[in-house]
Amino acid sequence: MVSTDETTEPAVEEPESRESAGDGTGGTGESRPARRRSVAAVLLVLALVAAGAGLFVRAQQLRDTPATDNLALTDTEATTRVAGDVSSALGKVFSYGPQDTAGTKESAKQLLGGKALQQYAALFGQVEKQSRDQKLTLTTHVVRAGVTRLSGTGAHLLVFLDQVYERQGKDPTTAAAQLSVTAELRNGHWQIVDIASR
Known part of the structure; x- marks a missing residue:
């Protein structure tokens, strides 16, 4: 134990x-x-x-989207320049008087190109005769030019115009017009290459 x-x-x-x-x-x-x-x-x-x-x-x-390639959305200076050049050109080629059609025709050769120049040349003979026979003066003012598309060498614009028709012995008549314009940068200047009524 x-x-x-x-x-x-x-x-x-x-x-x-x-x-x-x-x-x-x-x-x-x-x-x-x-x-x-x-x-x-x-x-x-x-x-x-x-x-x-x-x-x-x-x-x-x-x-890389197309929207960012459109300089009309990003480059104010280039947009203003093309709108100014196109507005000035349209004012010159669509303004004439019975004694000044030759100057208008010469301006068109410098400011228009491609299809726009061909269309203008085809119609201007009739315009020249009408202006001379009816003592007709046409003055065109661009009211607004909006650049819808702009690249380094090409532009598309929507342009609103006021055109004043004056016939000898009659009151002036004003008409509005709207154009779709294509322009190209050539030799440092914007040249209109296509014009279409809207």
């Missing part, structure tokens, strides 16, 4: 350190929370890189 005065305490083993044995790294790696933070940081960087690449591609697409 064993005496109860002597008690034997069971041996207690010290648990191994979590950092040395419990994380499966053999005591040389990081703790699990530190590893999780590292993985999260890497994923965040990858997500930011992917988002940045997506934004770059989208910005490039927007930059």
Whole structure:
């Protein structure tokens, strides 16, 4: 029989350190929370890189759209210049008097080209005769010229005109006109190459 005065305490083993044995790294790696933070940081960087690449591609697409190629939306100076040149040209080629058709014809040769010059030349013979026979004077004023499309060498405009007809011995008559005009930059000057009534 064993005496109860002597008690034997069971041996207690010290648990191994979590950092040395419990994380499966053999005591040389990081703790699990530190590893999780590292993985999260890497994923965040990858997500930011992917988002940045997506934004770059989208910005490039927007930059390459036809709307951004239209200088009428971005270049005020060039837009003002083409509108001024075309307005001045239309005022000259559509203004004449019975004694000044030769000057108008010469202006047309310089300010018009392509299809516009061919159309003008075909009609001007009739206009010249009418002006001479009826003592007719036509004065054209551009009320407004809007540039709808502009590139480095070409432009499309919508032009509103007021034309005043004066026949000898009669009151002047005013008529409004609306034209669609195409112009091209040639030798540093805008030349009208197509005119269509609207």
